Amino acid sequence: MLEVENLRVRYGNIEALQGISFHVREGEMVALLGSNGAGKSTTLMSIMRLPPPEGPTVASGSITFNGADLLPVAAHDIVARYGIGLVPEGRHIFGNLTVFENLKLATFARKDTQKLPDDYERVFSLFPRLRDRRHQRGDTLSGGEQQMLAMGRAFMSGVRFILLDEPSMGLSPLLMQELFRVLKELNEAGTTILVVEQNARIALKYAHRAYVLEAGKIVMDGPAHELARNSEIQKAYLG
Numbered sequence: 001m002l003e004v005e006n007l008r009v010r011y012g013n014i015e016a017l018q019g020i021s022f023h024v025r026e027g028e029m030v031a032l033l034g035s036n037g038a039g040k041s042t043t044l045m046s047i048m049r050l051p052p053p054e055g056p057t058v059a060s061g062s063i064t065f066n067g068a069d070l071l072p073v074a075a076h077d078i079v080a081r082y083g084i085g086l087v088p089e090g091r092h093i094f095g096n097l098t099v100f101e102n103l104k105l106a107t108f109a110r111k112d113t114q115k116l117p118d119d120y121e122r123v124f125s126l127f128p129r130l131r132d133r134r135h136q137r138g139d140t141l142s143g144g145e146q147q148m149l150a151m152g153r154a155f156m157s158g159v160r161f162i163l164l165d166e167p168s169m170g171l172s173p174l175l176m177q178e179l180f181r182v183l184k185e186l187n188e189a190g191t192t193i194l195v196v197e198q199n200a201r202i203a204l205k206y207a208h209r210a211y212v213l214e215a216g217k218i219v220m221d222g223p224a225h226e227l228a229r230n231s232e233i234q235k236a237y238l239g
């Protein structure tokens with residue numbers, strides 16, 4: 001579904017990705033692991049075609065989605081035309097809107113409006129807390145609830161491929177498990193997922209495969225259960 005080949009990107013003179021290659025097949029849940037500054041968010045911004053200064057400049061390589069070249073595509077078309085959605089680091093919900101309004105706003109570009117009632121129901125059954133709080137303002141939600149809302153928004157936007165940037169950030173271990181269980185459920189229901197995580201333990205528990213990024217290079221990859229048993233990974237990322 002997604003194929004990244006030999007991708008080199010930079011911010012000014014700094015090369016943030018030094019020729020990375022990876023792929024995500026339809027129906028997979030793939031994790032991209034790595035520590036601070038490895039280039040994980042940069043990878044997601046490259047796929048979403050976020051322009052500078054926030055996003056990087058692509059120097060060489062390719063990003064294709066179902067065979068289509070994404071490099072010349074504008075950021076707003078990535079969601080609308082290609083059905084790729086990003087749940088960015090730090091959530092980005094609308095604090096002055098209610099939970100329901102936040103979800104509703106995410107559906108604006110959808111043409112299949114007859115599916116909306118079922119999709120709201122699906123989000124509320126995946127996240128019962130959001131149902132209870134549907135008339136509450138976004139900025140009064142807890143951090144974990146905001147993360148759920150951000151995921152709910154990505155789902156309501158109707159995309160079939162979701163990129164997530166460190167969804168476990170700042171959550172309690174219990175809430176982390178809850179969130180990843182829901183991600184897995186979404187994945188099993190047909191959404192393809194690429195999840196960026198510093199928390200290798202939880203990501204490897206739920207993902208099918210993973211790649212490890214270090215200083216702009218992919219240094220390891222494989223099935224999640226194999227990486228979880230790998231001694232180098234254990235030393236560096238699993239404490």
Ligand SMILES: Nc1ncnc2c1ncn2[C@@H]1O[C@H](COP(=O)(O)OP(=O)(O)OP(=O)(O)O)[C@@H](O)[C@H]1O
Binds near residue numbers: 041042053055
């Ligand atoms: N907009 C930007 N302008 C300049 N440099 C940037 C920009 N965004 C990121 N960088 C640099 O690119 C490198 C990779 O950053 P990136 O945000 O992709 O790392 P990350 O793996 O997501 O790290 P973290 O786990 O801390 O979020 C870092 O050295 C960072 O300082």
Ligand SMILES: [Mg+2]
Binds near residue numbers: 040042165
């Ligand atoms: Mg990041």
